[in-house]
Every structure is written in C-alpha cells, then in structure tokens.
Amino acid sequence: DTGVSQDPRHKITKRGQNVTFRCDPISEHNRLYWYRQTLGQGPEFLTYFQNEAQLEKSRLLSDRFSAERPKGSFSTLEIQRTEQGDSAMYLCASTQGSSYEQYFGPGTRLTVT
Amino acid sequence: GEDVEQSLFLSVREGDSSVINCTYTDSSSTYLYWYKQEPGAGLQLLTYIFSNMDMKQDQRLTVLLNKKDKHLSLRIADTQTGDSAIYFCASPDGGATNKLIFGTGTLLAVQP
Numbered sequence: 602d603t604g605v606s607q608d609p610r611h612k613i614t615k616r617g618q619n620v621t622f623r624c625d626p627i628s629e630h631n632r633l634y635w636y637r638q639t640l641g642q643g644p645e646f647l648t649y650f651q652n653e654a655q656l657e658k659s660r661l662l663s664d665r666f667s668a669e670r671p672k673g674s675f676s677t678l679e680i681q682r683t684e685q686g687d688s689a690m691y692l693c694a695s696t697q698g699s700s701y702e703q704y705f706g707p708g709t710r711l712t713v714t
Numbered sequence: 715g716e717d718v719e720q721s722l723f724l725s726v727r728e729g730d731s732s733v734i735n736c737t738y739t740d741s742s743s744t745y746l747y748w749y750k751q752e753p754g755a756g757l758q759l760l761t762y763i764f765s766n767m768d769m770k771q772d773q774r775l776t777v778l779l780n781k782k783d784k785h786l787s788l789r790i791a792d793t794q795t796g797d798s799a800i801y802f803c804a805s806p807d808g809g810a811t812n813k814l815i816f817g818t819g820t821l822l823a824v825q826p
Contacts, residue, residue: 643816
C-alpha cells in the first residue's frame, strides 16, 4: 500500500454513460498526476496538478475528459459519453515538492460495454 | 520527446538472476526509475538511479546505468516466484511537471 487510494477499483459502464473516478493522494503531496494504461502498454500521462492548479494536459485528454482538484487534496477524473476506446486502467500518482518519487495508487479499471 | 524501450518477456528459473534491460533517448534525464506491477494492481516504485551514477544496489536489486549507450538494466538476484510481474522502466520527460514516460514493460516469469 503506497498511501495513494483510488475509488472505485473497478467500473463497468455502458457506452455513452458518464463516469467519475476519485484519487486521494498521500496527504502532504502537492503534486498529482493521472495516467492511463491500456492492455499490454505502459502508463501514459493524462494530466498534472500542482496544488489545485491543473498545469498540464496531454493531447490524449479529449474534450470528454475533465479533471479537478478543488482544494488541492483529492482529485476527480470524469469521462463523459464514454466510448469503448476509453476502456483502460486509470492510475493516479502523487509526489511532494521537488521529490522525483511518484507513488501510484492501485488504479481504477474501466470497462465500457 | 523521450522514448523508452524494453524487451517484452523474460523467463528465468527460481534462484537464478534476472536481468531486465531498457533503452531511453533523452540524455538529459536526471533520474531513471524501475517500477513493478503485479496483475491487476498499481505500480510499485522499486528503485531509481541518479543520472550521475553508474550503479545502485538495494538488497537483491542492482541497477546499472550506461549513459553513453543510454542503457539501463535491473538485475534481480536469487529470483523468487513472488518476483513474477511486469517491470517498467521510466524516465521524466524533462519538462517542468516531471511527468514520467514509461516503456512497454517486461513480463518476468519465474519458473519454480
């Protein structure tokens, strides 16, 4: 257990539905990352928060995706109008200040049917 | 941008040493990482090495870095069945956010 938690661990949804995932980073960590991992691949960066500010978004993050970190603590990732191609593991990671050690949560596995 | 490559599969017998290899393209990488992922789980940070080091040892793990060839390796001594997992090499992208660029992962299968 790294101290980063994610909820839910698994989500099955029908195409076209909206889903929201939550990440709770290690409490003193001010930097938070979302990654997406598809089968047989390494994680790919989606977006980055420093405190409550979203400072970088990947081109992978289409208009259907939105992420927030309202008080600089937990973060949510919402996917609207899900598509089958959104099926993946969504991973959250956090780190503190200038540390290079990113600690990952267990992930949320999304299956879109 | 940074690109990280790994071989896909390695099979070893229990008790042998495992060597997992990785190549990267960005010579300015300050740190390089090894993560372990067990089935259905998140990523566990195993170890990392500063770019100004050649070697780092941590219990059964030895990391070797060849900056000239941009080659990183992870050696696991006395490999156990519990070491069976996917191992990812990762490098920061060099930007302000330190987002990580991962290889495709190497599946290590340990035969009893």
